[in-house]
Amino acid sequence: MARITLAKGLNAGLRKAMEADPKVLVMGEDVGKLGGVFRITDGLQKDFGEDRVIDSPLAESGILGTAVGMAMRGYRPVCEIQFDGFVYPAYDQIVSQVAKIHFRSQGKVKMPIVVRIPFGGGIGAVEHHSESPEAQFAHTPGLKVVSCSNPVDGYWMIQQAIACDDPVIFLEPKRQYHADKAELDESGTPPPLFSSRVVRQGTDLTLAAYGPMVKTCMASAEAAANEGNSVEVVDLRTLSPLDLGPVYKSVHKTGRLVVAHEAHVNLGLGAEVAARVTEHCFYSLESPVLRVGGFDTPYPPSRIEEHWLPDLDRVLDAVDRSLAY
Amino acid sequence: MSTTDFGPDLGEVFGPRQADGGPELVQLLTPEGERVEHPDFSFDVGDADENETIRGFYRDMVLTRRIDTEATALQRHGELGIWAQLLGQEAAQVGSGRALRTQDFVFPTYREHGVAWCRGIDPLRLLGLFRGVDQGGWDPADANFGLYTIVIGAQTLHATGYAMGLQRDGVVGTGDPDRDAAVVAYFGDGASSQGDVNEAFIFAASYNAPVVFFCQNNQWAISEPIERQTRIPLYQRALGFGFPGVRVDGNDVLATYAVAQAALQRAREGQGPTLVEAYTYRMGAHTTTDDPTRYRLSEDLETWKLKDPIQRVKAYLTRNGLADPDFFESVDVEAEQLGEHLRDGCRALPEPNPLDIFDYVYAEESAELAEQKAGFASYLDSFETSTDGSAR
Numbered sequence: 001m002a003r004i005t006l007a008k009g010l011n012a013g014l015r016k017a018m019e020a021d022p023k024v025l026v027m028g029e030d031v032g033k034l035g036g037v038f039r040i041t042d043g044l045q046k047d048f049g050e051d052r053v054i055d056s057p058l059a060e061s062g063i064l065g066t067a068v069g070m071a072m073r074g075y076r077p078v079c080e081i082q083f084d085g086f087v088y089p090a091y092d093q094i095v096s097q098v099a100k101i102h103f104r105s106q107g108k109v110k111m112p113i114v115v116r117i118p119f120g121g122g123i124g125a126v127e128h129h130s131e132s133p134e135a136q137f138a139h140t141p142g143l144k145v146v147s148c149s150n151p152v153d154g155y156w157m158i159q160q161a162i163a164c165d166d167p168v169i170f171l172e173p174k175r176q177y178h179a180d181k182a183e184l185d186e187s188g189t190p191p192p193l194f195s196s197r198v199v200r201q202g203t204d205l206t207l208a209a210y211g212p213m214v215k216t217c218m219a220s221a222e223a224a225a226n227e228g229n230s231v232e233v234v235d236l237r238t239l240s241p242l243d244l245g246p247v248y249k250s251v252h253k254t255g256r257l258v259v260a261h262e263a264h265v266n267l268g269l270g271a272e273v274a275a276r277v278t279e280h281c282f283y284s285l286e287s288p289v290l291r292v293g294g295f296d297t298p299y300p301p302s303r304i305e306e307h308w309l310p311d312l313d314r315v316l317d318a319v320d321r322s323l324a325y
Numbered sequence: 326m327s328t329t330d331f332g333p334d335l336g337e338v339f340g341p342r343q344a345d346g347g348p349e350l351v352q353l354l355t356p357e358g359e360r361v362e363h364p365d366f367s368f369d370v371g372d373a374d375e376n377e378t379i380r381g382f383y384r385d386m387v388l389t390r391r392i393d394t395e396a397t398a399l400q401r402h403g404e405l406g407i408w409a410q411l412l413g414q415e416a417a418q419v420g421s422g423r424a425l426r427t428q429d430f431v432f433p434t435y436r437e438h439g440v441a442w443c444r445g446i447d448p449l450r451l452l453g454l455f456r457g458v459d460q461g462g463w464d465p466a467d468a469n470f471g472l473y474t475i476v477i478g479a480q481t482l483h484a485t486g487y488a489m490g491l492q493r494d495g496v497v498g499t500g501d502p503d504r505d506a507a508v509v510a511y512f513g514d515g516a517s518s519q520g521d522v523n524e525a526f527i528f529a530a531s532y533n534a535p536v537v538f539f540c541q542n543n544q545w546a547i548s549e550p551i552e553r554q555t556r557i558p559l560y561q562r563a564l565g566f567g568f569p570g571v572r573v574d575g576n577d578v579l580a581t582y583a584v585a586q587a588a589l590q591r592a593r594e595g596q597g598p599t600l601v602e603a604y605t606y607r608m609g610a611h612t613t614t615d616d617p618t619r620y621r622l623s624e625d626l627e628t629w630k631l632k633d634p635i636q637r638v639k640a641y642l643t644r645n646g647l648a649d650p651d652f653f654e655s656v657d658v659e660a661e662q663l664g665e666h667l668r669d670g671c672r673a674l675p676e677p678n679p680l681d682i683f684d685y686v687y688a689e690e691s692a693e694l695a696e697q698k699a700g701f702a703s704y705l706d707s708f709e710t711s712t713d714g715s716a717r
Contacts, residue, residue, distance in 0.1 A: 025493075051493050057531055062482060062524035069432075069486020069508075072465070073494070093521070096476050097483070103685045104460040104472055110688050141686050165688035194691065241691035 004184050006148070007177040009155035010040050010116075012184075014078065016155075017162040018048050021076065024162055027054040027063055028080030028116075037082055038118055038177050060090035067113050068097050076112045076162055084119040085128025091136070098167045099142030113167045114158070118174035119147075120212045120262045121309055124302045131299055132211075132263035137169040138240040138272075145240040146193060147171040149214035151182040153237065156190035164193065171239075173212035180215070194238040196246050202232030205256040205319055208247055208273060210236040213260045213310065220315035229323060239269055247273065248280045255286035256325075258318045260310055265293040287325030292318045346604040347558065349572050353579040356632040358640030366573075366583040376647045382423065382578045383638045383648070384656050386415040389439035390635065391660040392448045393609070395667045396438075396455065400613040404671050405455040409436045413576070413608030416634030417541045419443060420581025421509065421603070424589055428469070428496070428506040432484035435473040436541075437511050444468040448663070449670040458674050477512075478519030481538065484510030485525045488534035488592070497535045498595025507592035508536045509585075515546025517562070518554045526566040526598070535592035538563075538600045539585065541575060543607035548620040563600035575605030576634040606632070679705070 004012065018024045026041055026048075032055035035042030045053035056063045060081060067077035081087045087094075094115065101109050121130030138145045144166050148154040154172070161168040191197060199214065200221050209217040214235045221231035232250050236242070251257050257277055259270035270291035277289055292310045300308045346352075353368050354360055360368075370378045393411050400408045411418065414436070422443025425431065433440055438451055445468050453462035454473055461472035474480035488508040491497050496506045516522050517540060529536050542559055544551050555562070563570025573584040581603055588599035606629040610617050617626075642648040683698035684690070 057524070057527050059520075059524040059527065061521055062485075062528050065479065065482020065521055065524065066486030066489060066528055069483040069488070070490045071486075072471070072483065073487050073490025075490055075493070089520075092476065093479065093482065097474075097479055101472075102688060103682075105465065105685075106459065106681075107685050107688070108464045108466070109472075112688075144687070144691075241693040243692075 001183050001185050003181040004151050004155070005178050005181055006151045006154045006172070007038060007040055009151035009184060010158050010172065011042055011044075013155040013158035014041065014044060015047075017078075017159045018044065018052065021162075023074060024076045024078065025052050025054060025070065026078045026080070027056050027067065029056055029058055029063075029082050031055060031080050036080060038174060040116070040172070040177070041080065060086055061093050064090040064093035064098060064113075064115070068093065068101065068111065071111050071113050072109060076114075078114045078116060078162060081115060081117045083129045084117055084131040084133055087115075087117055087133060090115075094137070094143070094167075094169075095140050099140050102166070103142055110165045111167045112162075112165050114161045114170050115167070116158075116170045116172060118177070119171045120173050120175060121299060121305050122175040122212065124305070126302070127299070130302070130305065132261065132294065134169070134171055134239055134261075135263055135268050138269060143167050143169055143240060144194065144238070145169040145171065146238050147173070147211035148237070149173060149176070149211055149235050151180070152184050155184055157193055157237070160190065160193035171211055175212055176215065194241055194243055196234055196236045196238060196243040198232060198246055198250065199235045200231070200233040202230040202254065204230045204254055205258065205322055206232045206234060206247065206250040206254045207258050207260065207315070207319070208234045208236055209260045210239060210269075211262070213262060216310065216312060217260055217315055219312045220319065223312060223316055224319055229319065231319060236269075236273075242272065242276070244273065244276055244280070247277060251277055251281040252284045255284050256322045257285075257289045258292060258315065258322055259289065260292040260315050260318075262294050262309055264296050265291050266296045268293055287322045290318045290322050346572060346574060349558070349560075350574050350604060351571060351580050351584055352574040352577050353583060354577045354637055354641060356576070356637050358637045358644060360579075360641065363580075366580065366587060368579040368583050369586070379579070379638065380642065380648055380652060382419055382582070383635065383642060384659070385419040385423065385439070385442060386578065386635045386638065387656050387660055388663055389415045389419060389442050391663050392438050392442065392451070392667065395664045396452060397609070397613060399452070399668065399671050400455070405452060405613075406457050408455050408613045410607075410609030410612065411436050411438055413606050413629065413634070414541055414543060415439050416578035417575035417581050417603035417605050420578040421539050421585035421601075424582050424585035425509065426502075426506070426589075428504070429589065430469040430471070430484075430487055430506070430508045432471045432480040432487070432508065432510045433473055434477075434480065434511050434513065434516070435475050436513075437473070440511065441470060444470040446470055449667060449674070452667065452671050453674055456671060456674060458677050478516035478522040478525075481510040481512055481516070481522045481525035482528070484508045484536050485529045485534050488529065488536040489532055491535055492532070497593065505593035506535070507589045508534075509539050509589070510536055511539050511541065513540065513546065514542040514544065514551050514554050514559060515549065516540075517559055526563070526600070529598040530567040533595070533597040535595065536598045537585065537588045537592055538598060539603065540600065541603045541605055543575075543605050545607050545611065545617075545621065547611040547615060550621075558602065560600055560602035568598045568600065570600035570602065572602045572604055575603030576632045576637070578634060578638060
């Protein structure tokens with residue numbers, strides 16, 4: 001067992017997937033010699049060669065468009081988009097082609113493509129480097145969307161996403177890449193990719209989050225406990241399809257739900273979770289489902305990003321408002 | 326006052342645009358049906374019989390045109406929602422389509438009915454998309470012919486990626502003619518303005534991918550003339566991307582065959598991409614919903630009618646005694662039969678089942694969609710007639 005960071009976990013997971021299946025290719029900008037700007041593909045080109053770890057021209061639509069052709073030829077491309085805000089040039093290929101080709105062909109053509117996107121803020125970056133575009137993809141039928149929140153999930157989920165025969169948008173919380181370490185037991189059995197998980201038990205209120213906000217919500221739950229409130233935390237992990245069974249179960253118990261994400265609140269994942277929980281848990285709810293997220297503005301200059309990003313106190317504020325009903 | 330010297334004018338570098346395609350046009354059969362020589366390209370059918378091959382091209386083009394006119398008629402009768410016409414582009418499609426080998430792969434637009442014909446796709450399968458019963462009724466793997474792609478230019482990147490896959494599979498440049506493969510990306514003059522097409526050029530050049538970019542410059546992108554897309558002949562753009570480009574008479578089936586064959590062979594041998602600009606003319610409308618009289622002169626159409634791709638082959642075959650009246654009649658009979666097949670078959674295409682759509686979204690079904698499907702099924706069931714025969 002080794003203690004690893006999220007970056008290491010993803011790197012090890014990619015390596016495992018490439019060892020397991022010679023059809024797995026990694027492609028993107030600077031993924032070769034440099035190992036990616038976040039070093040997630042570090043060492044892969046050295047060991048698997050330039051044919052399997054492909055430094056692409058600087059054109060995101062080109063990366064995804066050629067990935068479609070390679071998938072049609074039987075390959076399993078893992079495309080790295082360098083930063084969240086750079087995915088939009090590829091948006092047309094992802095939404096109009098990657099997401100629709102299986103449907104268009106009535107199941108004859110599979111699109112086993114993984115699009116890895118480092119997402120979210122908190123790293124003091126310039127514009128376009130801190131965004132959370134998950135709702136844009138979760139809203140698109142034909143895509144699956146997941147987000148890992150910790151090193152162990154990163155290791156397993158990237159392998160599961162690559163093994164999936166459907167296109168998967170794989171969102172990596174970039175501010176966690178080199179943050180915390182966790183014990184990885186490679187002989188363990190991971191939960192299914194498209195499943196959510198209770199990561200902290202509680203009885204008074206449920207917090208649902210994914211990606212970078214899981215850590216924040218865990219800290220908020222700890223702070224709430226110090227104030228005498230028992231908060232349950234669910235790591236959603238999969239955003240499309242959603243796996244809300246554990247959330248429903250939790251809300252039946254607690255009667256209160258707060259959903260947190262970095263993305264803008266308006267029409268974000270929290271809105272969908274709130275709507276479904278209202279449908280499924282109406283008679284269990286003691287208060288309206290509350291959402292905590294980024295404001296409905298573009299991501300701000302980095303010197304004030306801590307005001308924009310939902311932090312421990314903003315989550316706790318929502319917890320208190322929910323409990324006050 | 327002096328002006329900065331930026332070097333020679335565009336006109337000096339690239340030559341003037343000429344309505345007949347300019348002096349750079351590769352032509353092997355004139356509009357009058359005369360064979361002519363070209364220093365770089367020749368019509369070479371290898372071990373096959375040349376005259377039989379040309380008669381085959383004639384048949385392919387007549388039948389392709391029949392698919393087009395029949396489908397247009399079906400649209401007028403309300404059997405198709407829309408049809409994308411190819412009238413005038415038969416030689417470009419048949420010439421390039423017949424230059425393909427079985428192992429080559431085609432990425433078409435939505436207008437490649439003649440290429441589909443050459444690949445052995447039942448033309449009836451093409452109608453499904455336009456009738457609205459499916460979005461592509463064939464398996465791309467069956468005839469190495471991709472599904473029609475409606476987003477302009479998107480498929481040129483797919484073609485390039487597929488070609489990169491061929492490289493990784495080791496089926497490029499082996500010297501084995503049954504093994505070495507290439508990819509053709511079809512697109513039009515309008516698509517040449519798309520970012521995806523330009524990115525495809527860059528990726529293909531960068532990786533030396535075995536792909537032929539086959540542009541049918543039919544002069545019109547719906548109502549926008551070629552001058553709106555480019556200030557230089559399209560084939561000359563290839564140079565800027567670092568691979569060769571050639572302009573071929575798109576209404577000359579011998580020349581399009583010869584040029585496509587050479588470009589495909591170059592790709593199969595591992596020499597990389599080529600841009601072929603098939604200089605032709607969209608004699609019909611963009612689609613059956615379009616009205617070209619609003620934006621183009623009928624004189625232009627009359628000029629191009631004189632360059633008809635089928636008539637010049639017929640003239641050549643007749644004048645040189647290479648086909649008798651029985652041959653032409655047999656092709657006409659075949660065209661009649663094809664028309665009947667399309668008319669009857671179109672009306673008999675099965676209606677899609679609304680519940681099936683849930684099954685095609687993902688390879689691995691999600692519980693969410695399964696639930697939606699079940700809910701929709703029971704909703705539909707609730708409308709079933711009750712036992713006394715009245716609708717509930």
